[in-house]
Amino acid sequence: MSHEEHNTQAEINIKNDVEKHGWTVCLFEADTATPSFAYTIGLWKNFNHPELIAFGLPLDTMHAVLNDAGDIIKAGNPLETAVDNFEILERHPVQFRPVDADNIPDYFGYAQWFYNYEAFPALQLFWTDKSGKFPWEPEFDESYQLDQPRLDQKLDFKFFEPRNVATFVARQIFKEGKPILRVYHDDDDGSWQFLSEDDVTSEDAMIVCLEEVVKRDPSVNQLFNMPTGQMATREFVGAKWVRDAIDEIGQQDES
Template sequence: METKERDRIKQNIEKHGCHLIMVMEDDYLPAFVHTIGLYEKYGHPELICFGLKKEVASEILNDAAEMISEGQSFVPDQSYDDFLKEHPMQFLSVDKRYYEFYFGYASRYYGHDDFPVLQMVWPDKASLFPWQAGFVADLKFKQPLLDRNVDFMFYEERNVAAFTTKQVLEGAPILYVYHDDEDGAWQFHHSKNPDQKDAKLVALAEITKIDPSVNQVHFLPYGGAAWRKSPQDKWEY
């Protein structure tokens, strides 16, 4: 991280209690906003919020930072009525295995990953949370839960269909991943141009069981592709 950028972040931390990182949504991934500096200034976990308009999420996180500056501490598994009118919010402890996908900027600022993060989770209009029965299904995609499912990081359901080849099912390494821009289908292949006669349809969760490293490309947007020369190499995009 450049010195000028680091200084700007430090100035915001001193002035506002934290610096905000905003990531816009695309045609596949939801928007999110997270803090940098709450841990440095107050010893409180950083915060992240998905799926809300950036203005709303920023206001909520700034309100939380002000409350933290006054001595408030937020903890998991407890409801807070301070943020959304007539609807409580809860916090989840973020698993560090998600950090590389959502907190790379914070990791560069701190120079390490040894900082805690809480995810602010909002409910639907019936005040149901994503893990509760009856939660609006269409909203689940807006708010991935970062305290769970490290074996299956994809936004889709585990049983959604994915394309692969008989070679992969027989043990060939997955070297090419495509996220179709027409229907959103995932494809996992052993070669760049597999023969269609070898195509197989399986549950997406079966692919993550065959090769857990495909979780590293779960964020590919529609039309996105990832490839590598061998399972030992890093994915390129």
């Protein structure tokens, strides 16, 4: 989530909370592209401790557990990594693991602003499934797999949809090597469409799994958090994506 989406009042609240309490917790509701998540701001500044982030739990739960973790840190007890912790989530173990630096910009927008876009470390809180398994364990319940991304590793695929989900791709992209310049995330069925600069018809459409599209052009990973009902365009590969609401009439004219 980029800082362009933030607002001045939120920035004021963050500064006030960090000054008063030592840290604050930013909460983000789930939408059609990403699960709910929450992260701290201020732990690195005031306690020389990595910031924290959690995914996929109710917002009030994440708010509470991150504040509880903050209290532990404030008391002079840094969180251990890669070990079961039973102090944070009642009756259930959690583990904290370092967030790969490449994943920081994808989620810590307000924190990046707070730290003037200078590097800072973070830990991700991981919770278990009903059988007590963590996401990296073979027996982990796959129905929870998309609720908490593995930010502790470099991600070649950032979308929360399954890798094999079907997408509609203009034939020219795979058959003629044309660049992906327009992307639609449909509101009706949640499907993705990847188009080039050419006008296309239904006869130009290919069905390709999302993973193959990302392999073809890894820069589409930047759209992993684009909700349904939005589109993104760019002038060339490497240019900044510009997002907007889908113009339904315009999209229908192209299909």
